[in-house]
Amino acid sequence: MPRSRLVFWLFFAPVLLWLLLLIVLPHLDLLTMSFRGENDYGEMGWTLQNYRNFFTEPVYWLTFVRTALYALITTFITFLLAMPVAFYISKLARSRVRGALMILLLLPFWVSELVRVYGWMILLRESGVLNFVMLKLGLIDKPVEMLYNDAAMIMGLVYTSMLFMIVPLVSVMESLDDSLIEAAHDLGAGKIAIWRTIILPHCKPGITSGAIVVFMLALGNYLTPNLMGGKNSLWFTEQIYNQFIASFNWNQGSAFGFLLLALSSLIIWAGLKLTGQRLGEVAS
């Protein structure tokens, strides 16, 4: 069908403005800012100093490595927890129950992340609900601080990003034909063989897209590590925040920001390459 140029430009212009002004330009600005800084005379100029600081100050790169590792661990735990839940919903639950379970699954995630983290804080902290219950039951003698440590933080991250793993897993599992599993079973395959040779290979696209989203959400999270992690469990986004808001050193902050962006892009790219998929397919 022939379309007029006018209609084309009507669609094209706002999209181009959006992507150019709000996505491309700001990130180019981030990149240039990260290579600028003051020299010894207090003049602005091009420099690698911001990146040099990152590699010479152990606290910066250690936080960076820690954040990346913990984000990976979070992704893996989320996957382990989401797999059986997705399997139950798509293959074991009756169809009426399935719809209800999906709604129940979605509801907590529509509520602000802050409310969810706050809920965990009043559950876990020293004067919290869990401590109160355990004291009453006589399980412990004095309150234990369960918040403000790495385990609590990872649990919080798993909790907040859970849904983004379960939903893609459910949708790929629903497309898996039951008769394949039945045939394997009839031919004498055990549970482990069925999981390894049929279910997991079929779920690969869902696992990839879920893992990418969860990893990125964990890596870029600020709220959960900040409120649930301890004083010693710095997250890299907190370093960025500190540079921007507390120290007002925007150039250093830009360098950190760009490093984080590079890391997340690299890992996502590697994930897509390993599983032989493209971003376009994963997104839809």
Added chain:
Amino acid sequence: MIRSLPRGRGYSWSFNAFIILYFMFLFAPLVVTCVLAFNNSDFPSLPWQGFSLDWFAARGPERIGLFHDDQILRSLLTSLQTAVCVSLLSVAVGTCASFLFEKENFRFKGVLYLLMLAPLVIPGVILGISLLLASNSAGAFLDETFGLDFAVFRPSFWLVVLGQFSFITTFVTLVVSARLRKFDPSLEEAALNLGATQFGVIRHVTLKFLRPALIGAGAVAFLMSFENFNTTLFLVGSEPTLPVNLYLQVRDGSTPVINAVSLLLVVGTSLLALVNLYFTKRED
């Protein structure tokens, strides 16, 4: 293994127990938060000291309930205004984008499509700082060259709207595109043959068909904007949105008034999500 195959009793039983535990894990923080909003205590913790509506309706001076807390009410209003602006803007531009990518062909379409997907893999914090930098640069540039001063380029309401719009539009585009793919182009051709103008066709045929998806995408955009924290944190000026305001309060020690707000958010978002679900279900 699956429903159609024989399962051991132990297997079924432990799987059901796992699912029940999982949903308890999912809802525990929300339920505890909501229940403690009614506790007649100065702290959001047990023991239960009796039922009270103080944290909703008290007028002070010792306890100020949610409905008399100006700061919270103001930030709630800011959040609502932001969410309305963001959802209107992102639905408008997102619809243009899905028309562009589904119906038009042009050079560099693939590049532009990838760019449109980029916000999915950019951590929210990075998006926030990039926009902060870019708007600051733009403001400085205009000030130096033309001597003009625009408040838009400083952290403010409109900068928050732009920041949230920049990534929410991607989600809107994906939702609307999915619906547009199901559209039968012969309907458009028929309308054109019968003498409709190009704009008439889009208005009366295509947009009519897309309406459920547009409403759904608008609701998703509204919720995403309302609960956004990571990007917003860097762009807020003197008027914090509700999540940012709550974050500052939680960080500096909490009162049950936060539980009351959380309850309101849980109820509000659940209702909106259910209404949205009902409409999408009915359309299928």
